[in-house]
């Protein structure tokens with residue numbers, strides 16, 4: 001195993017790390033060198049419990065041999081196949097498997113390589129769908145404050161995170177509105193399950209329809225649970241209300257399930273968990289257990305058929321060199337096989353109560369101002385240090401890492417979302433370590 005001590009400061013220079021304070025990181029790097037099951041190991045051999053499934057993606061745990069073997073067998077058989085005007089059997093097999101676990105009616109699949117690409121693909125499909133049906137004036141897109149939809153121009157435009165948008169403000173996709181976010185600490189702090197207050201915030205969509213007219217609106221995109229901005233749960237009734245308003249006005253509803261997909265909430269997809277069926281679902285991350293980059297967009301038959309009834313020729317001028325890459329398809333098929341065989345798509349449900357109780361035991365610790373859980377997700381919100389937003393969160397994140405638990409920090413919110421194979425003793429270790437760190441602030 002390479003030793004971090006062997007890496008000099010100049011070895012660290014060439015790499016520009018994403019979403020990272022590079023200068024701070026390179027002064028004191030945190031490196032991971034090996035992973036298996038629920039654990040990482042640092043280059044000097046220290047074991048770290050993975051409380052975030054890598055980055056919300058390693059849902060079946062690390063180092064699954066079935067996936068490695070499937071990928072390596074595929075690469076030996078056929079390393080690459082062009083996806084334009086050509087295909088390979090594994091691509092169809094994975095599409096069929098995916099449709100098999102998807103909410104009923106979402107029965108066609110377009111493959112991408114990441115969540116960001118899935119989002120931009122979904123937005124393009126929504127716009128092209130209306131146009132294919134002779135409703136080409138429907139061009140406006142609606143996202144939500146505090147939404148994260150990746151980093152493509154479409155994704156940052158419908159996304160609602162100021163630092164991700166401000167630098168490119170003048171070049172964002174035009175004609176985008178945002179619904180208000182649903183985070184209401186004053187009324188919903190320390191809720192168990194979905195928060196009580198806030199369903200009415202969906203009615204803001206009616207206001208936008210009144211302002212622009214439905215004939216100009218293409219789609220609304222939301223994360224069923226906003227993950228990246230700190231685990232914001234949908235208020236009771238909110239998603240149903242959004243669905244009703246979209247139906248009333250012929251607006252496409254897109255659920256971005258890049259984080260909530262593949263068992264995170266206790267059902268295969270949050271759409272199923274919350275009983276609300278969108279027209280399009282965006283996926284990535286857990287699709288291949290994080291092993292090989294891959295994303296997917298699920299659409300309804302009605303959307304697919306609208307394209308297939310158009311003039312002869314290529315129906316959608318969109319795609320990627322690596323759409324349905326054979327290695328990714330092999331990883332996806334092996335991953336879905338594990339999820340189904342080991343019951344991982346619903347395992348979060350059986351652990352959710354234990355998880356919730358362990359999380360709420362942090363209530364009353366210094367600076368904890370909210371705790372939110374659903375399935376195997378938790379967001380612990382901390383009081384920011386005066387004048388230094390994010391500093392407390394970063395401190396807690398680094399101190400948990402030093403004590404052997406990898407958590408995720410968003411500003412002053414600590415999120416955890418472990419692999420779905422997590423055992424109760426590991427849940428105790430995660431919350432126990434977080435509690436120790438919070439007590440010692």
Ligand SMILES: Cc1ncc(COP(=O)(O)O)c(C=O)c1O
Pocket residue numbers: 113114115116117119148149150151223227228256257258259284285
């Ligand atoms: C909801 C959501 N959408 C899109 C993305 C972007 O995915 P990627 O980083 O694979 O491009 C993410 C990543 O965290 C996400 O959480």
